[in-house]
Amino acid sequence: MISTLTRTERFLALWISMAVSICGLALAIAGREDPLLIHGLLILLFGLVCSYIVMFGYEEKAPGTERLSLYYDEPIKAGVIFAMIWAVFGMFMGVWVAAQLAWPDLAFDAPWSGLGRLRPTHTTGVIFGFGGNALIATSFHVVQRTSRARLPDQLSSWFVLVGYNMYCLIAVSGYLLGITQSKEYAESEWYADIWLVLVWVTYFVLYIRTLARRKEPHIYVANWYFLAFILVVAILHIVNNLAVPVSLGHAKSYTVWPGVQDAMVQWWYGHNAVAFFLTSGFLGMLYYYLPVRAQRPIFSYRLSILSFWGITFFYMWAGSHHLHYTALPDWVQTLGMTFSIMLLVPSWASAGNALLTLNGAWHRVRDDATLRFMMIAAVFYGLSTFEGSFMAIRPVNSLSHYTDWTIGHVHAGALGWVALITFGSFYTLVPVLWKRRQMYSPALIEWHFWLALAGTLIYVFAMWNSGIIQGLMWRTYTEEDTLAYSFVDSLKAMWPYYVARAFGGLLFLIGAIICLYNILMTIRSPDKAESRDDVPHPADLALAGE
Amino acid sequence: MDHEFWVVFSKSWGLFYLIAMAVAVVIYAFWPSNRRRFDKAKHSVLEREDEP
Numbered sequence: 001m002i003s004t005l006t007r008t009e010r011f012l013a014l015w016i017s018m019a020v021s022i023c024g025l026a027l028a029i030a031g032r033e034d035p036l037l038i039h040g041l042l043i044l045l046f047g048l049v050c051s052y053i054v055m056f057g058y059e060e061k062a063p064g065t066e067r068l069s070l071y072y073d074e075p076i077k078a079g080v081i082f083a084m085i086w087a088v089f090g091m092f093m094g095v096w097v098a099a100q101l102a103w104p105d106l107a108f109d110a111p112w113s114g115l116g117r118l119r120p121t122h123t124t125g126v127i128f129g130f131g132g133n134a135l136i137a138t139s140f141h142v143v144q145r146t147s148r149a150r151l152p153d154q155l156s157s158w159f160v161l162v163g164y165n166m167y168c169l170i171a172v173s174g175y176l177l178g179i180t181q182s183k184e185y186a187e188s189e190w191y192a193d194i195w196l197v198l199v200w201v202t203y204f205v206l207y208i209r210t211l212a213r214r215k216e217p218h219i220y221v222a223n224w225y226f227l228a229f230i231l232v233v234a235i236l237h238i239v240n241n242l243a244v245p246v247s248l249g250h251a252k253s254y255t256v257w258p259g260v261q262d263a264m265v266q267w268w269y270g271h272n273a274v275a276f277f278l279t280s281g282f283l284g285m286l287y288y289y290l291p292v293r294a295q296r297p298i299f300s301y302r303l304s305i306l307s308f309w310g311i312t313f314f315y316m317w318a319g320s321h322h323l324h325y326t327a328l329p330d331w332v333q334t335l336g337m338t339f340s341i342m343l344l345v346p347s348w349a350s351a352g353n354a355l356l357t358l359n360g361a362w363h364r365v366r367d368d369a370t371l372r373f374m375m376i377a378a379v380f381y382g383l384s385t386f387e388g389s390f391m392a393i394r395p396v397n398s399l400s401h402y403t404d405w406t407i408g409h410v411h412a413g414a415l416g417w418v419a420l421i422t423f424g425s426f427y428t429l430v431p432v433l434w435k436r437r438q439m440y441s442p443a444l445i446e447w448h449f450w451l452a453l454a455g456t457l458i459y460v461f462a463m464w465n466s467g468i469i470q471g472l473m474w475r476t477y478t479e480e481d482t483l484a485y486s487f488v489d490s491l492k493a494m495w496p497y498y499v500a501r502a503f504g505g506l507l508f509l510i511g512a513i514i515c516l517y518n519i520l521m522t523i524r525s526p527d528k529a530e531s532r533d534d535v536p537h538p539a540d541l542a543l544a545g546e
Numbered sequence: 547m548d549h550e551f552w553v554v555f556s557k558s559w560g561l562f563y564l565i566a567m568a569v570a571v572v573i574y575a576f577w578p579s580n581r582r583r584f585d586k587a588k589h590s591v592l593e594r595e596d597e598p
Contacts, residue, residue: 069597146591150598215598218587288591297588302575305584309571313564331557 001158002057004067004074009155014054016159020166021047027191030249035177039170039191039251046166063154071144075157077433079137080426082165083130084516087419090125091509097122098505102498112176120175120187126414127185127277129168134422135281136161136203139226141429142288143207146223147214156206163199167192179251183266185273186240190253193241200234221304225284228312232276240269260327267322275315278413282421283311286354289425290374294364299356303349310346314339321392324401333394340392344385351382369442369449373424376453380416384409399475404494405467408460415456415508423448423515430519440521444514451511458504466497 005013021044028040097118100106107114140157144150151157171188174180180187188196207230211219243253257265291298298304320328320336355378358365365375387409391400400406427445431438439445473493476484574580 071596071598144598148598216587216590218583220587220591222591291588291591295592297592301584301588305575306571309567313567 001074001078002054003060004063004072005154005158007062009153010054010058012155013158014051014058017047017050017054019047021051023047030247031251032249034250035174035179036191036249036251038177039174039179042170042173043166046169050162068150070150072151072154072157073141073433074154075161076137076140076429079133079140079161080430080433080519082161083133083137083422084426084512084519086125086129086133086168087512088509088516090122090127090129091505091512093118093122093125095502095505095509098498098502102495102502111178117175117178120180121172123185124168124171124175124187126419127273128171129165131278131282131418131422132164132168133161134426135226135229135277135285136164138285138289138425138429139207139230139281141433142220142222142226142284143210146216146220146288147211148216149210149213151206152209152213156202156209160199160203160206163195163202167196167199170195174251181241181243181253181255183240183255184270186237186266186269189251190241190243190245191251193237193243197234197238200230200237204230204234220288221298221301221308222284222287224308225280225287228308229276229281229284232272232280232312236269236272236276240265263323263326264320264328264332268316268319271319271322272315274413275311275318278418279315280311282418283350285421285425286350286374286378289421289428290354290357290371290378293368293371293374293424293428294358294361296357296361299353299359303353307346307349307353310349311343314343314346318343318392321397324394324397337392337394341389344389347385347389348382351378351385354378354381369445370424370427370439372449373420373427373452377417377421377424380412380420380456384413384417387412399471400467403467403470403474404463404497405471408463408467411456411463412460415452415459419508419512420452420456423452426515426519430522434523436522436525440518440525444518448511448514448518451507451514455504455507455509455511458507459501460504462497462500462504466494466501469493469497 002010002013024040024043024045024047026040028037028044031037031040096106097115100115100118111117140151167188170192174189174192175187179189181189186193207227211223211227242256244256245251245253255262287298287304317339318336320332321340322336324333324337326333355375358371358375361371365371390396391405391409400409427439430436470490470493473485473490474483474487478484
């Protein structure tokens with residue numbers, strides 16, 4: 001890895017690592033009376049390990065100019081592996097918290113292992129650890145291939161990837177320590193947030209610089225989606241995390257937003273995190289890896305442009321549907337509801353575009369589990385965007401809000417759409433990256449596919465049942481106009497569904513472990529591909545009977 | 547420039563610029579001379595060479 005950096009870049013890398021170590025030391029000293037001490041030491045250690053790695057390879061031979069005629073894939077390889085490690089960690093935490101809801105004894109009475117602290121390690125682990133690393137890795141791959149341009153330098157991409165993983169580590173370890181600003185999907189405290197801004201701005205600049213070097217006159221639509229993801233996440237992150245720390249020696253900070261504005265800013269952030277982190281970037285993946293794997297161009301390029309602008313513009317306004325029946329002004333709630341319903345149009349345009357691309361290649365979908373991952377992802381994308389628009393309607397929301405239906409909806413999107421499109425993309429990308437003819441074991445991909453699909457269906461159906469029962473029990477009145485059920489009654493009714501949910505999650509986790517194993521074995525296998533194509537060779541995709 | 551002003555402004559002009567933007571995007575997507583460029587783009591990802 002260090003051998004691919006130029007001399008100047010090695011010097012800069014060492015300098016940055018040292019600067020990070022010093023910042024960590026300063027935080028540890030300033031926060032010696034506070035939980036901040038542990039994070040200061042963690043940052044110090046992280047910086048020292050990076051310095052050591054750079055110094056260890058410092059004297060290796062510098063890369064020649066022949067590198068400039070090749071794509072720069074080293075950080076992409078690391079990103080894929082980081083993503084899968086985070087997937088296994090995040091999904092394990094998910095199974096654990098799901099099991100705690102069914103069997104509360106699994107909290108083991110320790111302060112760090114209660115549901116409140118473990119749950120954000122699950123959400124951050126899967127969304128930011130797994131999803132974020134997958135997005136960074138695939139975006140570096142797609143932008144280089146579709147622009148026919150190498151990343152402009154070797155250091156920025158490593159800074160983005162390694163810096164981003166340091167952010168995830170600080171965030172997740174903080175939740176276990178009880179450090180949180182209690183904003184959903186934005187729990188990390190001020191120092192981690194400032195660091196993420198540095199990383200993210202570098203990411204944005206790197207992406208723009210690569211696009212500026214492109215040899216293709218037109219910027220392929222997948223890049224639009226990736227760019228929207230990077231730019232909007234930067235805006236959301238900065239605005240939602242504007243906060244004043246108690247002091248530079250305290251982990252705790254207070255947001256600058258007061259009362260209901262804080263709630264609105266948080267859900268403007270929260271829903272757009274779903275839109276631009278969990279949708280836009282993954283649509284970027286879909287628009288590249290699906291056509292490549294299916295060996296067919298996207299059904300309608302024009303439609304992809306129309307849905308891009310629809311999604312980008314409409315999503316911005318939808319966040320207030322998280323605050324129906326609250327102190328938020330009625331007209332803002334109605335605005336959020338209206339835009340959520342309109343969103344169905346561009347969302348279904350994208351899902352339809354993906355499925356129509358496969359029209360004529362259904363035999364491939366039948367026989368190739370990788371393509372099937374992407375096809376089912378598009379179906380779940382269509383289903384969960386329909387469900388989301390529906391749940392944003394105020395009277396529907398009065399039944400669904402605060403119930404497990406919301407959890408079911410989120411997981412239809414997160415498991416069925418986000419994770420499946422990522423697995424499909426990885427199974428397409430990994431053989432290309434490591435120059436192998438195909439994945440180590442197609443049979444294991446098949447196993448992974450069925451485990452993931454079964455896990456998702458069990459999970460989602462369990463939560464639909466549980467959520468609607470909860471919602472109905474909470475609004476059932478007796479003839480005397482009192483509530484018919486206590487909260488504990490509804491809790492008892494949830495038990496079988498909580499067991500089923502934990503089981504569905506477990507199947508999904510086993511699938512992810514199989515995927516990690518399959519990727520590692522592909523890297524280790526000696527089966528080198530002959531050619532250096534950036535799309536799979538038709539012979540390797542060819543199926544019996546073709 | 548008080549709160550009322552901005553509410554009226556956003557409730558009226560918000561509608562117009564949303565529609566204007568939608569029209570602009572449709573014109574861009576269907577502009578005849580863009581067809582060749584879009585067709586080239588959608589086939590470009592299937593080309594098989596692996597050098598910049």
